[in-house]
Amino acid sequence: MTSSPHPPPTAVWQQDGEAVSLTLAGDWLRAGPAVSVTGTAPDRAPTRYQTDALGTHDSTLPAFILAHLRTLKAPTGDQPPTPLDGLPDNLRGLLQLALAVPEDGGAHPDTRPLSRLETIGNATLSTWQSGLALVDFIGQAVLSLGRFARGRARFRTSDFWVTLQQCGVEALPIVSLISFLIGLILAFVGSVQLAHFGADLYVADLVGISMVREMGVVMTAIIMSGRTGAAFAAHIGSMKANEEIDALRTFGFDPFDFLVLPRILALVLMMPILTVYADIVGILGGMLVGAASGIPPVLYWTETVASLHITTASLGVLKSPFFGAAIAISGCMQGMRAGNSSAAVGEATTRAVVTAITSVIVLDSAFAAVFTLLDI
Numbered sequence: 001m002t003s004s005p006h007p008p009p010t011a012v013w014q015q016d017g018e019a020v021s022l023t024l025a026g027d028w029l030r031a032g033p034a035v036s037v038t039g040t041a042p043d044r045a046p047t048r049y050q051t052d053a054l055g056t057h058d059s060t061l062p063a064f065i066l067a068h069l070r071t072l073k074a075p076t077g078d079q080p081p082t083p084l085d086g087l088p089d090n091l092r093g094l095l096q097l098a099l100a101v102p103e104d105g106g107a108h109p110d111t112r113p114l115s116r117l118e119t120i121g122n123a124t125l126s127t128w129q130s131g132l133a134l135v136d137f138i139g140q141a142v143l144s145l146g147r148f149a150r151g152r153a154r155f156r157t158s159d160f161w162v163t164l165q166q167c168g169v170e171a172l173p174i175v176s177l178i179s180f181l182i183g184l185i186l187a188f189v190g191s192v193q194l195a196h197f198g199a200d201l202y203v204a205d206l207v208g209i210s211m212v213r214e215m216g217v218v219m220t221a222i223i224m225s226g227r228t229g230a231a232f233a234a235h236i237g238s239m240k241a242n243e244e245i246d247a248l249r250t251f252g253f254d255p256f257d258f259l260v261l262p263r264i265l266a267l268v269l270m271m272p273i274l275t276v277y278a279d280i281v282g283i284l285g286g287m288l289v290g291a292a293s294g295i296p297p298v299l300y301w302t303e304t305v306a307s308l309h310i311t312t313a314s315l316g317v318l319k320s321p322f323f324g325a326a327i328a329i330s331g332c333m334q335g336m337r338a339g340n341s342s343a344a345v346g347e348a349t350t351r352a353v354v355t356a357i358t359s360v361i362v363l364d365s366a367f368a369a370v371f372t373l374l375d376i
Contacts, residue, residue, distance in 0.1 A: 013039030049086030183285025207286030236335025271324030
């Protein structure tokens, strides 16, 4: 019967009055068997170590000893240093170096559950800091637009046109699909209800006013939040993780003018066009349901035009540039504030979408209140 090439590690605690000894034996290896501990570790450091039967060891052994010593009260200047008699010279020197350096306070985070007041305080401070960061970013955007108006902002024109294409032409398929389906849904729900009163024709008024006043611009903004706002955050966040933004500063470029300004301009310019397009597609979707319900397309279109005044038709377009600016600022801000890892970029992208959609809904509520006060 052959013996194991690596005897299992053992640690035996013995206490005789004030004297505490720790007997170490076997091979202490990370890939080896678990440590067998005999006795209870006292609340004081060992006064001597017995290592006659100690074999080979790696970092497992000093980690075991140091874990016990770290739990004890650190010696002050009036107390003698922790005794390490009996340990091999190399192990004793390593532990002396480890004990000479104070333990990082962040190594053991406070696991005490927070009180309700502390939770509310932390949430309030986080909200306040986020608000300050948003105000600061908006201020930088205004200053950048001012530099652009004076011709002092520097960015590549080719990047602007690429961003304009991504915000405009490449967004048409998804905007077309969603707007068409929204028009279908509004017309179908409206025709079912209006049919009870013999007013099927007024479904054209319902779809037309709903699309140009609210649904067209809001749905377009939500689509652009999930599509373009997320892309802005991911792109800028990846550049920050790869230290490309630091490289821009090194070469004398303002990252805000070079990265953020063209994206804000592109989305602000394309949102009104996309909104008008979404309104038309949504009205065509409602016309399809109307035709299926027996309303001639010409009659449906005539009723739609008659119900839409210039003021009503322009409300959605009026809101769209503000929605575009909110989406671009949300995406770019989260990208600029992202961490330097791939996980942080993903988190920034998620925050960008949530922030953009929330901003759009809040702005739309504010516009609705203003329009109600102005009776338009």
